[in-house]
Amino acid sequence: MEHRKIKNKKHYIYEHISEFYNSHQDKTPIEDWRKGKEGDWVWSDDKRIVQLLKVVDKIKHPNDRKNYKYATGYVRTIVGTFLKKKNCKMDTDFSKHPNRYTFSGKNPKSVKERIGVTQREKIFATNVAVGMGPVKAYMDAYNSDDELQSRRKATILLKQERVMQEVEKSVLDIAKGMGLDHEYVLNKLKCLADSSSDDGIVLQSTKELAKIIGTSGITVKSREMGIIGMFQGFTPEQLEKAERPELKEIKGDNNDMS
Numbered sequence: 003m004e005h006r007k008i009k010n011k012k013h014y015i016y017e018h019i020s021e022f023y024n025s026h027q028d029k030t031p032i033e034d035w036r037k038g039k040e041g042d043w044v045w046s047d048d049k050r051i052v053q054l055l056k057v058v059d060k061i062k063h064p065n066d067r068k069n070y071k072y073a074t075g076y077v078r079t080i081v082g083t084f085l086k087k088k089n090c091k092m093d094t095d096f097s098k099h100p101n102r103y104t105f106s107g108k109n110p111k112s113v114k115e116r117i118g119v120t121q122r123e124k125i126f127a128t129n130v131a132v133g134m135g136p137v138k139a140y141m142d143a144y145n146s147d148d149e150l151q152s153r154r155k156a157t158i159l160l161k162q163e164r165v166m167q168e169v170e171k172s173v174l175d176i177a178k179g180m181g182l183d184h185e186y187v188l189n190k191l192k193c194l195a196d197s198s199s200d201d202g203i204v205l206q207s208t209k210e211l212a213k214i215i216g217t218s219g220i221t222v223k224s225r226e227m228g229i230i231g232m233f234q235g236f237t238p239e240q241l242e243k244a245e246r247p248e249l250k251e252i253k254g255d256n257n258d259m260s
Contacts, residue, residue: 003148006080006096008055013080015094016051017151035077036086047091052079061085078102096144097122119168126156127165131172136160 003021005014016022022031026043031051035044040057056078073085077092082099084092097120119127122143129139136156137149146152159165188211195207 004094004096004146004151006145008080013053013055015080017148019051022051035084035092036074038077044092046079046094048093048095050094052081052092052094055079059086116162117164119164123159123165124168126159127168128172130160130169131176 003014003016005012007013014025016025019031022029022043029043032038032042032044035046035054038044038054038057040054043051043053046052054077057075058077059075061073061075073087073090075086077084077086079092079094080102081094081096082102083104084090126139126143129142130136134142136159137153140146140152140156140159141149144152144155146155160169191207191211195204195211198204198207
């Protein structure tokens with residue numbers, strides 16, 4: 003389960019009904035969140051259980067127009083604010099709601115639809131690059147204590163091109179701090195290919211050079227493995243000496259995700 007705090011009070015989101023009943027044996031989540039009352043627990047449209055912290059049954063038109071029926075009201079959860087409309091979906095993805103107190107007429111883009119990386123995704127990518135491990139990297143970036151959920155979300159993030167590009171940037175920043183670049187790697191391989199007395203080393207070095215400059219005809223199928231291989235080879239001492247430019251602090255209260 004995930005949770006966030008408001009005025010030092012924890013508000014939980016439950017992944018499974020069994021989790022919910024462990025803490026709320028006398029409660030039953032409401033299927034249609036639009037019919038819930040303030041304080042009720044409801045099922046979100048992404049099939050998680052969350053509490054309605056505020057319910058407003060009428061939205062006043064800014065120009066006091068009578069019979070305004072754009073929406074019958076709105077609800078607020080620990081994640082965000084949602085209009086009570088048939089085509090409005092309630093989700094429990096903090097990354098879609100940088101501010102829980104505002105809402106828009108359309109749902110934010112999903113993780114798979116987004117083009118640019120969010121601040122949380124940048125933190126996640128940097129954590130992965132320094133060898134933290136995807137699950138722990140997600141839990142740290144998104145302030146989550148749900149390992150199962152974090153594992154699922156981390157897997158989704160690592161499949162996104164923009165996130166892997168951010169991981170690659172982080173790795174390159176670390177390598178640069180260690181004095182490693184393409185010229186350094188090519189020179190080392192060239193020296194081995196030219197001067198080694200071991201024919202096996204000469205052959206392997208030549209093959210690696212051919213891959214790098216694109217003359218071997220071999221397609222590298224998994225760029226991600228190459229990236230992971232790079233940062234797994236760094237020692238803790240090397241990582242400590244190599245610092246990536248500090249990420250900007252996320253504005254707003256520390257309970258929200260961007």
